[in-house]
Amino acid sequence: MxxxxxxxxxxxxxxxxxxxxxxxxxxxxxxxxxxxxxxxxxxxxxxxxxxxxxxxxxxxxxxxxxxxxxxxxxxxxxxxxxxxxxxxxxxxxxxxxxxxxxxxxxxxxxxxxxxxxxxxxxxxxxxxxxxxxxxxxxxxxxxxxxxxxxQWLASEVGPSLALALPVLLLTLWLAVRSGLRPLREFTARIAALDLRRDLAPLQLDLRYAELQPLAHAFDRLLSRLSEQRAHERAFVHDAAHELRTPLAALGAHTHVLLHSPDEAGRQGAAAALLQGVERTAHLSQQLLDLARLDPAAGPAPSADFDLVELCAWVLQQAHPQARQRQVSLALDGPEHWPWHGPRHALQSLLQNLVDNGLRYGAREVQIELSPLGPAALRLAVRDDGPGIAPELRGRMFERFWRGEHAQEPGSGLGLAIAAQAARGLGVELRCGPGLHGRGIGFELDLPSQTPG
Missing domain, CATH: 3.30.450 (Beta-Lactamase)
Structure with a gap:
C-alpha cells in the first residue's frame, strides 16, 4: 500500500x-x-x-x-x-x-x-x-x-479523553479531507490535459498558501513547454526552409548537367552541383550537431584529452578553407594542457567559431588558451573581421539568424551550435575583443580540470 x-x-x-x-x-x-x-x-x-x-x-x-x-x-x-x-x-x-x-x-x-x-x-x-x-x-x-x-486517575480523566477522541478524529478527518480537496482537483485537471494542445497555464487557485507555489510552478512548467514547442516548430520550419533552398538548387543544377548541350555548361553545372552538395552536407551536419548537443539528449560522455592538441587539430581541419580564402590561422597557448570533459562539445564549439571567422571576412583567426589561476582557464577564438555591431549581439546566438548585410552563404547555425555546446560544458559563451582592435572574440572560462 x-x-x-x-x-x-x-x-x-x-x-x-x-x-x-x-x-x-x-x-x-x-x-x-x-x-x-x-x-x-x-x-x-x-x-x-x-x-x-x-x-x-x-x-x-x-x-x-x-x-x-x-x-x-x-x-x-x-x-x-x-x-x-x-x-x-x-x-x-x-x-x-x-x-x-x-x-x-x-x-x-x-x-x-x-x-x-x-x-x-x-x-x-x-x-x-x-x-x-x-x-x-x-x-x-x-x-x-x-x-x-x-487506575483512579484513569477513571477520573479517562471519560473526558474518551469523549474528546471521536470529536478530534471527526475534526481531523474533515480538515484533512477538505485540505486535500484542492490537490485532488489539481490532479484531475492535470490528468485531463492533452499535452498535444493544452499547454496554456491552468491558473488554478489551490486556496492555501502552502499549495499555491505548486500551482505556480506547474504553470511555469507549462509555459516553458509551450515556449519549447514553439521554438521546436520554428526550428523545424526554418530547417525545412534552409534545406529546401539548396535542394531546389541541386535539382536545377542536375537538370542543367543532364541537358546542357555544351561541355562548358555541364562543367559549370557540375561545379555548382558540387558546391550545393557541400553546402547541404554542411547544413545537415550542423543540424545533427544541434540535436547531439541538445540537453534532452542527455549528458555528453567525458574523456581525457589534451586541449592544445584539440585546438591544433581544429585549425588543421580548417587549413584548406583558410588557404583558399587567404586567412592566416594561429594558436597561442602552452605546449600541453591535459583536460577531462566532453571532447565532442568542445570540438563543435571550436570548429564553428573558427568557421565563423573564416566565412565573414577575417584575415586572421587565432585560438588562445591561457590560465586564469589554479582553478580555471580561458579559451578564446578571435578574428580581425568586420565584427558584429553591438546592437545586434543580443541575437547572434539565435538559430538561423544572420546579419542583415551578410553576403557569405550560410545557415546561421554556427554561433547557435557554439552557444549550445558551451551550455553543455556548463559555462557561458560571451563576446570579447577581436584582434588588432578589429573584429570580434568569443570567450569562455573552463574549470582547470585534470584527467580523472
Missing part, C-alpha cells in the same frame, strides 16, 4: 493527542502525589481528633470520641470508594500504655511529631503524631500504590 498523506497527517495528530493525554495523566499523578503528601487524611483527621481529646481525662470518653470519629470517617471513605487500605489509629497515655487501637499493627517505632511520611510494615504511610498533656495520638494512613493511583 502506498503512503497516504492524509493517513500520515491523522496519525501524527493522533500521536500528538496520545502524548498530550499521557502528559495530562502524568501531571495529575504528580499533583495528586504531592497533595497526598501535604494534605493526607491522617493529618486532617489527626488535627480534629487532637483538638477533641484535649481536656478529656476519662479513658472511656476518649475511646468513645475515637470510635465516633472513625465510624463517620469510614462511612465517608466508603462513599468515596477509596480503597487504599485501612487507617491505623492508636491512643497512648503519657506513660506509653495503649488505651485505644484500630487498624493494622505497624510496630513500636517512634514516629516524628506532626505530619510525616514513613515506610511501615513494608508500604508507605502518611503519619501524624500529636502529644498532649494527657494523651499521645498516632494515626497512619496507607498511601495508594502506583497502580491504584493510575
Amino acid at each position: 502506498r503512503r497516504s498523506l492524509g493517513r500520515r497527517t491523522v496519525g501524527a495528530l493522533l500521536l500528538a493527542f496520545a502524548l498530550i493525554a499521557l502528559g495530562v495523566v502524568s501531571l495529575n499523578y504528580w499533583s495528586v502525589r504531592q497533595d497526598m503528601s501535604r494534605q493526607s487524611q491522617a493529618n486532617q483527621l489527626g488535627r480534629l481528633l487532637a483538638r477533641s481529646l484535649d481536656g478529656l481525662e476519662n479513658e472511656d470518653s476518649a475511646r468513645a470520641v475515637l470510635r465516633g470519629f472513625l465510624a463517620e470517617f469510614d462511612q465517608l471513605r466508603e462513599e468515596a470508594a477509596w480503597e487504599a487500605g485501612q487507617l491505623s489509629v492508636e491512643l497512648l497515655r503519657r506513660d506509653g500504655q495503649r488505651v485505644f487501637h484500630s487498624g493494622p499493627e505497624l510496630g513500636d517505632s517512634r514516629w516524628p511529631e506532626g505530619m510525616s511520611q514513613l515506610n511501615l510494615a513494608g508500604r508507605p504511610y502518611a503519619t501524624f503524631r500529636a502529644e498532649g498533656p494527657l494523651w499521645t495520638l498516632r494515626i497512619a494512613d496507607p498511601l495508594p500504590s502506583d497502580a491504584m493511583l493510575l
Whole structure:
C-alpha cells in the first residue's frame, strides 16, 4: 500500500493527542502525589481528633470520641470508594500504655511529631503524631500504590479523553479531507490535459498558501513547454526552409548537367552541383550537431584529452578553407594542457567559431588558451573581421539568424551550435575583443580540470 498523506497527517495528530493525554495523566499523578503528601487524611483527621481529646481525662470518653470519629470517617471513605487500605489509629497515655487501637499493627517505632511520611510494615504511610498533656495520638494512613493511583486517575480523566477522541478524529478527518480537496482537483485537471494542445497555464487557485507555489510552478512548467514547442516548430520550419533552398538548387543544377548541350555548361553545372552538395552536407551536419548537443539528449560522455592538441587539430581541419580564402590561422597557448570533459562539445564549439571567422571576412583567426589561476582557464577564438555591431549581439546566438548585410552563404547555425555546446560544458559563451582592435572574440572560462 502506498503512503497516504492524509493517513500520515491523522496519525501524527493522533500521536500528538496520545502524548498530550499521557502528559495530562502524568501531571495529575504528580499533583495528586504531592497533595497526598501535604494534605493526607491522617493529618486532617489527626488535627480534629487532637483538638477533641484535649481536656478529656476519662479513658472511656476518649475511646468513645475515637470510635465516633472513625465510624463517620469510614462511612465517608466508603462513599468515596477509596480503597487504599485501612487507617491505623492508636491512643497512648503519657506513660506509653495503649488505651485505644484500630487498624493494622505497624510496630513500636517512634514516629516524628506532626505530619510525616514513613515506610511501615513494608508500604508507605502518611503519619501524624500529636502529644498532649494527657494523651499521645498516632494515626497512619496507607498511601495508594502506583497502580491504584493510575487506575483512579484513569477513571477520573479517562471519560473526558474518551469523549474528546471521536470529536478530534471527526475534526481531523474533515480538515484533512477538505485540505486535500484542492490537490485532488489539481490532479484531475492535470490528468485531463492533452499535452498535444493544452499547454496554456491552468491558473488554478489551490486556496492555501502552502499549495499555491505548486500551482505556480506547474504553470511555469507549462509555459516553458509551450515556449519549447514553439521554438521546436520554428526550428523545424526554418530547417525545412534552409534545406529546401539548396535542394531546389541541386535539382536545377542536375537538370542543367543532364541537358546542357555544351561541355562548358555541364562543367559549370557540375561545379555548382558540387558546391550545393557541400553546402547541404554542411547544413545537415550542423543540424545533427544541434540535436547531439541538445540537453534532452542527455549528458555528453567525458574523456581525457589534451586541449592544445584539440585546438591544433581544429585549425588543421580548417587549413584548406583558410588557404583558399587567404586567412592566416594561429594558436597561442602552452605546449600541453591535459583536460577531462566532453571532447565532442568542445570540438563543435571550436570548429564553428573558427568557421565563423573564416566565412565573414577575417584575415586572421587565432585560438588562445591561457590560465586564469589554479582553478580555471580561458579559451578564446578571435578574428580581425568586420565584427558584429553591438546592437545586434543580443541575437547572434539565435538559430538561423544572420546579419542583415551578410553576403557569405550560410545557415546561421554556427554561433547557435557554439552557444549550445558551451551550455553543455556548463559555462557561458560571451563576446570579447577581436584582434588588432578589429573584429570580434568569443570567450569562455573552463574549470582547470585534470584527467580523472
